[in-house]
Amino acid sequence: MKTLSFLLQKEFKQIFRNPTLLRLIIAVPIIQLMILPLAADYEIKNINLAVVDVDKSRYSEELIQKITASGYFVNIGTTTSFDEAFSWIEEDKADLILEIPENFERNLIRENKERLFMAINAINGVKANMGGAYLGQIIQSYNAEVRMEWIPDTKVPPMPTISISSLNWFNPSLNYDFFMVPGILVFLVTMVGTYMTALNIVKEKEVGTIEQINVTPIKKLHFTLAKLIPFLVIGIFVFTLGLFIVARLVYGIVPAGNIGMIYAYLFLYLISVLGVGLLLSNYSQTQQQAMSLAFFFVMIFLLMGGLFTSIDAMPLWAKWIAYLNPVSYFIDFMRLVVMKGSTFADVKHHFMVICGFAVFFNTWAVISYKKTS
Amino acid sequence: MAIVRIAPAVNGYFAAGILPAKEVAMSNYVIEAENLTKRFGDFTAVNEISFHVEKGEIFGFLGANGAGKTTAMRMLCGLSIPSSGKATIAGFDVYKQTESIKQNIGYMSQKFSLYEDLTVLENITFFGGIYGLSRKEIAVKADQLLHELGLFDHENTLVGSLPLGWKQKLAFSVAIFHEPSIVFLDEPTGGVDPVTRRQFWDLIYKASDAGITVFVTTHYMDEAEYCNRISMMVDGEIKALDTPENLKKQFNARSMDDVFFELARGAKRSGD
Numbered sequence A: 001m002k003t004l005s006f007l008l009q010k011e012f013k014q015i016f017r018n019p020t021l022l023r024l025i026i027a028v029p030i031i032q033l034m035i036l037p038l039a040a041d042y043e044i045k046n047i048n049l050a051v052v053d054v055d056k057s058r059y060s061e062e063l064i065q066k067i068t069a070s071g072y073f074v075n076i077g078t079t080t081s082f083d084e085a086f087s088w089i090e091e092d093k094a095d096l097i098l099e100i101p102e103n104f105e106r107n108l109i110r111e112n113k114e115r116l117f118m119a120i121n122a123i124n125g126v127k128a129n130m131g132g133a134y135l136g137q138i139i140q141s142y143n144a145e146v147r148m149e150w151i152p153d154t155k156v157p158p159m160p161t162i163s164i165s166s167l168n169w170f171n172p173s174l175n176y177d178f179f180m181v182p183g184i185l186v187f188l189v190t191m192v193g194t195y196m197t198a199l200n201i202v203k204e205k206e207v208g209t210i211e212q213i214n215v216t217p218i219k220k221l222h223f224t225l226a227k228l229i230p231f232l233v234i235g236i237f238v239f240t241l242g243l244f245i246v247a248r249l250v251y252g253i254v255p256a257g258n259i260g261m262i263y264a265y266l267f268l269y270l271i272s273v274l275g276v277g278l279l280l281s282n283y284s285q286t287q288q289q290a291m292s293l294a295f296f297f298v299m300i301f302l303l304m305g306g307l308f309t310s311i312d313a314m315p316l317w318a319k320w321i322a323y324l325n326p327v328s329y330f331i332d333f334m335r336l337v338v339m340k341g342s343t344f345a346d347v348k349h350h351f352m353v354i355c356g357f358a359v360f361f362n363t364w365a366v367i368s369y370k371k372t373s
Numbered sequence B: 001m002a003i004v005r006i007a008p009a010v011n012g013y014f015a016a017g018i019l020p021a022k023e024v025a026m027s028n029y030v031i032e033a034e035n036l037t038k039r040f041g042d043f044t045a046v047n048e049i050s051f052h053v054e055k056g057e058i059f060g061f062l063g064a065n066g067a068g069k070t071t072a073m074r075m076l077c078g079l080s081i082p083s084s085g086k087a088t089i090a091g092f093d094v095y096k097q098t099e100s101i102k103q104n105i106g107y108m109s110q111k112f113s114l115y116e117d118l119t120v121l122e123n124i125t126f127f128g129g130i131y132g133l134s135r136k137e138i139a140v141k142a143d144q145l146l147h148e149l150g151l152f153d154h155e156n157t158l159v160g161s162l163p164l165g166w167k168q169k170l171a172f173s174v175a176i177f178h179e180p181s182i183v184f185l186d187e188p189t190g191g192v193d194p195v196t197r198r199q200f201w202d203l204i205y206k207a208s209d210a211g212i213t214v215f216v217t218t219h220y221m222d223e224a225e226y227c228n229r230i231s232m233m234v235d236g237e238i239k240a241l242d243t244p245e246n247l248k249k250q251f252n253a254r255s256m257d258d259v260f261f262e263l264a265r266g267a268k269r270s271g272d
Helices: A002-016 A019-039 A059-069 A082-090 A104-110 A127-149 A174-208 A209-214 A220-251 A259-282 A286-304 A316-323 A326-340 A348-368 B010-016 B021-025 B069-076 B098-104 B120-130 B134-147 B166-173 B194-210 B221-225 B244-251 B256-264
Strands: A049-055 A073-079 A098-101 A117-120 B031-038 B044-052 B056-061 B086-088 B104-110 B182-186 B213-217 B231-235 B237-242
Touching: A002 A220, A002 B120, A002 B166, A019 A098, A019 A174, A019 A220, A049 A059, A049 A082, A049 A127, A059 A073, A059 A098, A059 A104, A059 A127, A073 A127, A082 A098, A082 A117, A098 A127, A098 B194, A104 A348, A117 A127, A127 B104, A174 A209, A174 A220, A174 A259, A174 A286, A174 A326, A209 B010, A220 A259, A220 A348, A259 A286, A259 A326, A259 A348, A259 B231, A286 A326, A326 A348, B031 B069, B031 B213, B044 B069, B044 B086, B044 B213, B044 B231, B056 B069, B056 B134, B056 B194, B069 B086, B069 B182, B069 B213, B098 B104, B104 B166, B120 B134, B134 B166, B166 B194, B194 B213, B221 B256, B231 B244, B237 B244, B237 B256
Parallel strands: A049 A073, A049 A098, B056 B213, B056 B231, B104 B182, B182 B213
Antiparallel strands: A098 A117, B031 B044, B031 B086, B231 B237
């Protein structure tokens, strides 16, 4: 215990004597939480639309008006030539072409039906899909409006309409930030845990001080704990800064679940990822190696952790990677507890799994740290 | 021509075969190595070296670069497990009791190994602390040490900003701060000016007078003269072991430089 106090004193002094590190600890969570949720947004807006309006009628004008008024589309130009519009797609100015054929209005009124043509630039599949779907919906609703216009006097519409009303639970305003911010908090503490710990120990290897440590009677467990505890404290600090300052003040996110339980989980989670950091340092000799290794694993952890893409939608083999990934449990936990207000009974499984990870990684780390070769 | 002179008492020990346990325990040797070997794959870095070092002795461990000095020293410090052979350090076995060895030795490596981002006093406190000294003991001894080294005004200076000579003297003092029975010095005066080297050796003599055994590797032949006994390693083997005087006589040499050349000339492993 006494040895540990000397070790911790040394670690904290070294960390607090490193101004770059301190600035990073404060600035990184704030900046990332401000930028990432706004940038990593699935909602597709600003789709560039080119309109080929051959008809130039009142109806076609109205339709175009309605489309641009939706807010999803930017009308980059109206032309009468499909070829010209297509050249805009080729030049990457337009994402989507809507072609309104000649006699659109006349045929709609006379023959009661007419076709529109949509050409979509599908290089960005998500944007193409969503754009096509939005446009389809707007046209449908315009179609309905036209119908209602034609039958103002009849009491019963000729076609029954089903109206759907829905209620969005847990995130009533469908605010995407509410979904992303808890996940990004997890991302932040994962970075602190893996990179900082791994680099800290490998630096001692590079400088040569680890040799001096190995020739002393320090116990492996004490050395490991002394490297874990400072970054555990920093991880908790970064998380708190993110949750209570940025998430609350900037995004207005107030966790619906129990704060104490969130911190209990954070504690266990940090111990697991710190164990990963320790492990990486045991298997690398230089800071460059440690950085590359950490980058590789953090990349997989995050992309396979359900931060940006839904785990449910992954193929089975990929789901297994997600199940073996501590990040995916914490992201899920955060979304459940922060947004839905889940209680301990709901997340008992998450707790059990993270305890397993913590024990596994740290045992491995202590065993693989060799004082004697 | 292996001329490993073994001290008479040791000869007696082996001749007698078995001695009463009490006498063995009272043996004055703090380092005993017998056929100590370290192999890395096909390469034999240290080949069956045997020697004994007495308590309080200054034992010089010489050899060209790549002769196996550092590897041998790492085995004696419990940093590296030997491939074969026997050795005890302060009575502890190099295979099984590495952690007990570590409690009883001090070590100063080739690479400067104090923390450059900690102050002089913080380094002393840290290394004192991990060897189990209490904060009170450390405070008293640190005060004394800083006065001796003339570093009293610099206790709050970051070690990284000290001149190399001071760093080395400090590193040595930190290595013996917990009063170990042996201190291992791996080329402690590399890159240090002659005046500071002289001061450094004053520190070594002082430690030796206090009963600390000094095991030192060096490339400076003038420093070799300061040692009580010297061993010369060539290609992983000890080719000569005696006092500087006797070695010079034996090789008909005027200086230790000549002795070194005589022995190292036949080396197959080229230095780096």
